[in-house]
Amino acid sequence: MIVESNEHEVERWGRFELVLEGPSEGNPFRDTQLTAHFQYKNKVIKVDGFYDGEGIYRLRFMPDQLGIWRYATHSNHQELNGHTGEFHCVEPSSDNHGPVRVKDDYGFAYEDGKSYIPFGTTCYHWTHNGDESLEELTLQTLKQAPFNKIRMCMLPTHDMNPPALVFEGTCPEDVDKTRFNPSFFRHLEGRLEDLLHLGIEADIVLFHPYDKGYWGFDSMDAEMDCYYLRYVIARLSAYRHVWWSLSNEFDFNKNKTVDDWDRLIQFVQRIDPYQHLRSIHNGTKMYKSSSLYDFTKPWITHQSIQHWDAELTTSWREACHKPVVIDEISYEGNSSRRWGNISGQEMTHRFWEAMSRGGTVGHGESFIDKETRAWISTGGKLYGECIERIAFLREIIEEGPEDWIRAAQEGSYWLHYFGGHQHAYKSFDLPQDTLYRVELIDTWNMIITPLENTWGGSIKIPLPGKPYMALRILKVRT
Amino acid sequence: MIVESNEHEVERWGRFELVLEGPSEGNPFRDTQLTAHFQYKNKVIKVDGFYDGEGIYRLRFMPDQLGIWRYATHSNHQELNGHTGEFHCVEPSSDNHGPVRVKDDYGFAYEDGKSYIPFGTTCYHWTHNGDESLEELTLQTLKQAPFNKIRMCMLPTHDMNPPALVFEGTCPEDVDKTRFNPSFFRHLEGRLEDLLHLGIEADIVLFHPYDKGYWGFDSMDAEMDCYYLRYVIARLSAYRHVWWSLSNEFDFNKNKTVDDWDRLIQFVQRIDPYQHLRSIHNGTKMYKSSSLYDFTKPWITHQSIQHWDAELTTSWREACHKPVVIDEISYEGNSSRRWGNISGQEMTHRFWEAMSRGGTVGHGESFIDKETRAWISTGGKLYGECIERIAFLREIIEEGPEDWIRAAQEGSYWLHYFGGHQHAYKSFDLPQDTLYRVELIDTWNMIITPLENTWGGSIKIPLPGKPYMALRILKVRT
Numbered sequence: 001m002i003v004e005s006n007e008h009e010v011e012r013w014g015r016f017e018l019v020l021e022g023p024s025e026g027n028p029f030r031d032t033q034l035t036a037h038f039q040y041k042n043k044v045i046k047v048d049g050f051y052d053g054e055g056i057y058r059l060r061f062m063p064d065q066l067g068i069w070r071y072a073t074h075s076n077h078q079e080l081n082g083h084t085g086e087f088h089c090v091e092p093s094s095d096n097h098g099p100v101r102v103k104d105d106y107g108f109a110y111e112d113g114k115s116y117i118p119f120g121t122t123c124y125h126w127t128h129n130g131d132e133s134l135e136e137l138t139l140q141t142l143k144q145a146p147f148n149k150i151r152m153c154m155l156p157t158h159d160m161n162p163p164a165l166v167f168e169g170t171c172p173e174d175v176d177k178t179r180f181n182p183s184f185f186r187h188l189e190g191r192l193e194d195l196l197h198l199g200i201e202a203d204i205v206l207f208h209p210y211d212k213g214y215w216g217f218d219s220m221d222a223e224m225d226c227y228y229l230r231y232v233i234a235r236l237s238a239y240r241h242v243w244w245s246l247s248n249e250f251d252f253n254k255n256k257t258v259d260d261w262d263r264l265i266q267f268v269q270r271i272d273p274y275q276h277l278r279s280i281h282n283g284t285k286m287y288k289s290s291s292l293y294d295f296t297k298p299w300i301t302h303q304s305i306q307h308w309d310a311e312l313t314t315s316w317r318e319a320c321h322k323p324v325v326i327d328e329i330s331y332e333g334n335s336s337r338r339w340g341n342i343s344g345q346e347m348t349h350r351f352w353e354a355m356s357r358g359g360t361v362g363h364g365e366s367f368i369d370k371e372t373r374a375w376i377s378t379g380g381k382l383y384g385e386c387i388e389r390i391a392f393l394r395e396i397i398e399e400g401p402e403d404w405i406r407a408a409q410e411g412s413y414w415l416h417y418f419g420g421h422q423h424a425y426k427s428f429d430l431p432q433d434t435l436y437r438v439e440l441i442d443t444w445n446m447i448i449t450p451l452e453n454t455w456g457g458s459i460k461i462p463l464p465g466k467p468y469m470a471l472r473i474l475k476v477r478t
Numbered sequence: 479m480i481v482e483s484n485e486h487e488v489e490r491w492g493r494f495e496l497v498l499e500g501p502s503e504g505n506p507f508r509d510t511q512l513t514a515h516f517q518y519k520n521k522v523i524k525v526d527g528f529y530d531g532e533g534i535y536r537l538r539f540m541p542d543q544l545g546i547w548r549y550a551t552h553s554n555h556q557e558l559n560g561h562t563g564e565f566h567c568v569e570p571s572s573d574n575h576g577p578v579r580v581k582d583d584y585g586f587a588y589e590d591g592k593s594y595i596p597f598g599t600t601c602y603h604w605t606h607n608g609d610e611s612l613e614e615l616t617l618q619t620l621k622q623a624p625f626n627k628i629r630m631c632m633l634p635t636h637d638m639n640p641p642a643l644v645f646e647g648t649c650p651e652d653v654d655k656t657r658f659n660p661s662f663f664r665h666l667e668g669r670l671e672d673l674l675h676l677g678i679e680a681d682i683v684l685f686h687p688y689d690k691g692y693w694g695f696d697s698m699d700a701e702m703d704c705y706y707l708r709y710v711i712a713r714l715s716a717y718r719h720v721w722w723s724l725s726n727e728f729d730f731n732k733n734k735t736v737d738d739w740d741r742l743i744q745f746v747q748r749i750d751p752y753q754h755l756r757s758i759h760n761g762t763k764m765y766k767s768s769s770l771y772d773f774t775k776p777w778i779t780h781q782s783i784q785h786w787d788a789e790l791t792t793s794w795r796e797a798c799h800k801p802v803v804i805d806e807i808s809y810e811g812n813s814s815r816r817w818g819n820i821s822g823q824e825m826t827h828r829f830w831e832a833m834s835r836g837g838t839v840g841h842g843e844s845f846i847d848k849e850t851r852a853w854i855s856t857g858g859k860l861y862g863e864c865i866e867r868i869a870f871l872r873e874i875i876e877e878g879p880e881d882w883i884r885a886a887q888e889g890s891y892w893l894h895y896f897g898g899h900q901h902a903y904k905s906f907d908l909p910q911d912t913l914y915r916v917e918l919i920d921t922w923n924m925i926i927t928p929l930e931n932t933w934g935g936s937i938k939i940p941l942p943g944k945p946y947m948a949l950r951i952l953k954v955r956t
Contacts, residue, residue, distance in 0.1 A: 335902070336901050336902070336903055341899040343900055343944075346898045368902055369902050420824045421819040421820065424813070424845075424846050424847050465847075
């Protein structure tokens with residue numbers, strides 16, 4: 001029987017939820033099939049339902065068209081089969097712009113067309129530690145930080161003792177991989193709601209290689225992998241702000257081949273009703289750039305790269321016409337690990353270097369001797385010097401054209417960044433017969449200094465002979 | 479007839495010089511052949527003489543064995559043929575250690591065994607501009623600078639108007655490439671003497687690609703190239719401190735192929751009686767590291783690299799078991815060119831990064847708005863912030879073992895450099911049962927702080943969480 005459906009009216013890209021009562025004996029996660037067809041005019045979308053414990057089943061759906069949607073359920077259990085109904089999909093609220101999609105090869109936009117430029121951060125296990133006050137602190141920090149995407153894991157690492165897991169059980173001996181833990185998911189979904197209200201996309205990392213034989217989650221067989229993925233997607237895909245990152249540092253997982261990853265990504269592509277963004281993230285020693293996944297494969301939506309060298313952004317764009325998202329570029333901090341101890345100045349530099357070349361960067365922080373430690377693992381507070389500079393950069397980027405590389409090719413806008421190069425002047429050949437304003441940007445001290453006059457043709461712009469300078473050249477509106 | 483021979487006694491690795499009078503009519507540079515055999519016991523070395531203008535011919539010879547050397551001249555002119563004599567080769571003076579040779583694959587030493595570790599700089603045309611006071615200033619600067627090698631060109635660039643050239647003439651219209659200009663060479667040789675007294679090796683760049691069709695020196699035919707090389711080597715090879723750099727940025731010269739360079743380097747190898755160090759220097763955009771010359775070729779003595787990424791030092795050592803000398807790694811300065819505007823801090827960083835990995839680096843400076851400008855072109859004064867840091871690094875390196883990479887492998891010495899990594903601590907597994915001293919080095923502020931106690935086994939060393947730190951770990955003498 002239908003317990004409830006959440007709304008007669010659901011906003012576009014909001015979440016319709018149908019709650020049903022059904023069998024609780026045996027293993028309903030495995031044994032009960034529940035799907036529904038949602039129909040808008042001649043468009044039909046099939047979605048999976050899921051068992052939420054205690055005899056409760058749910059079906060979630062994210063409508064993308066305004067108007068009447070009708071649904072009908074299907075199940076191998078009589079109680080769950082043949083339920084029908086409808087709801088009205090209405091205009092989205094003002095802060096709901098839909099899921100993020102790839103736009104014009106190298107960029108992103110929300111489905112309503114509003115521009116989206118990723119300024120990501122990473123907190124792999126901020127929802128896993130059972131510490132509500134730390135999670136609230138993380139959310140407070142995120143509220144004031146310049147980030148609009150967060151990478152977070154579904155699965156624990158070998159050295160964690162989380163109070164709840166994706167699967168039933170809390171230690172390797174009692175984990176039952178055929179049963180999921182609804183309370184783990186309900187907690188996670190609460191945090192996804194929090195992120196949604198903060199305008200932060202959730203880049204969900206489905207697998208990772210940090211299991212080391214402890215939980216066995218990195219070496220499940222193909223059937224079990226899909227069983228897990230199907231449940232996650234049934235529960236979470238109706239959240240408009242989720243992205244699927246198939247794995248972190250996939251190449252560190254010796255139990256799976258690239259063929260396995262291809263198969264799993266294609267599985268996600270097949271069963272996700274909404275075609276959320278999909279990628280996979282490399283780990284191999286960063287100077288071996290050839291270890292990057294072949295992002296030209298058609299099931300990959302964007303390049304989720306780990307590499308320390310932001311200057312390679314240009315070559316990644318040339319090699320694959322998909323957005324460049326350097327999700328790990330080293331972390332600001334003082335960890336003793338190779339990836340976790342660059343300065344705030346170096347992090348700021350790498351953000352500018354990549355973004356001026358038309359890529360985007362993900363932030364991370366790993367101070368090990370502060371009040372809260374290792375933001376990348378558990379969240380907490382941020383201590384780094386790069387945060388306010390990333391906020392400054394984000395303002396500048398968002399004031400500019402959506403595709404600043406194309407705008408440069410078209411002669412309307414340039415963002416030149418000079419990094420460690422401390423020029424006394426720099427020459428440019430701007431188009432003749434067009435006037436430009438020029439602004440000097442001190443990326444570290446966050447000062448924008450408009451130069452006097454307008455500029456055009458062959459110009460020689462004086463620079464202060466200091467590192468970390470940029471120039472913004474803007475066409476004068478006439 | 480013999481006009482003079484400079485000494486009856488010549489010190490080892492000093493210069494014997496025989497001066498003869500001979501024909502001045504026609505083109506003696508081309509038409510007069512003059513060679514000599516110098517014999518020590520059963521060892522015979524053939525050297526070329528050269529015409530020095532005004533009917534004067536010279537034969538120079540650098541003896542490398544103590545004792546009596548005998549010589550006999552050969553010529554197609556009666557006046558120059560059949561002169562014989564002898565001199566006594568005596569112990570070298572205290573600052574004469576002989577020519578620099580490759581030692582133990584990756585290092586260098588003078589021929590008497592004294593260690594030599596290159597700390598180079600570049601002043602391509604400091605001897606070409608006819609400005610004696612600027613040349614004296616350059617020598618004053620070098621006297622106080624931490625450099626023991628200098629890269630300098632034989633040939634002018636397309637945008638120079640030098641008062642004298644290698645060849646007769648001063649402008650493209652009147653240059654006669656079949657005749658050399660002895661006064662150009664006499665001036666150059668004076669400067670080589672100055673460098674010798676300062677203990678600075680002269681890395682002589684024989685060709686370069688900056689001619690652009692102006693002088694035609696980059697597009698001479700094979701015969702003319704060898705004619706030029708033979709004269710240069712006849713005049714300069716008896717100076718113990720010369721090195722041969724066949725070309726700067728050879729790959730920018732579109733008139734010559736790699737086969738041409740192979741042939742020319744082998745020609746130098748064949749005619750240089752003393753087998754001075756030989757290499758060739760790449761220019762292609764620095765991120766295309768594949769453009770480096772194949773330094774494993776047997777006629778190459780060391781890897782003369784242009785690249786900005788000092789971290790690749792390790793891979794260059796692995797690829798070719800010859801000394802790594804990064805002769806261009808970008809210049810400190812404020813030029814608008816890609817290669818000429820890094821900060822002193824970045825330059826210092828690159829020196830440490832390469833040297834801690836067992837390579838060496840050449841310095842360059844290109845400030846364009848100072849009293850003297852572009853040290854790399856014309857010398858003058860040095861303004862950079864890296865100079866005193868390079869001096870500090872040189873002291874540290876010269877206090878250490880000759881091959882600090884091997885010493886690390888043997889467990890007696892480590893120089894760990896952390897660059898931009900700002901660790902709070904760093905763990906090491908040192909050999910058990912051996913005691914080590916540990917010193918923290920602030921490479922930028924030039925402070926060495928010995929840590930308390932001795933260390934051994936698995937250790938965790940506290941670090942200040944700032945960039946540009948290094949650790950020196952030294953075995954305690956027992």
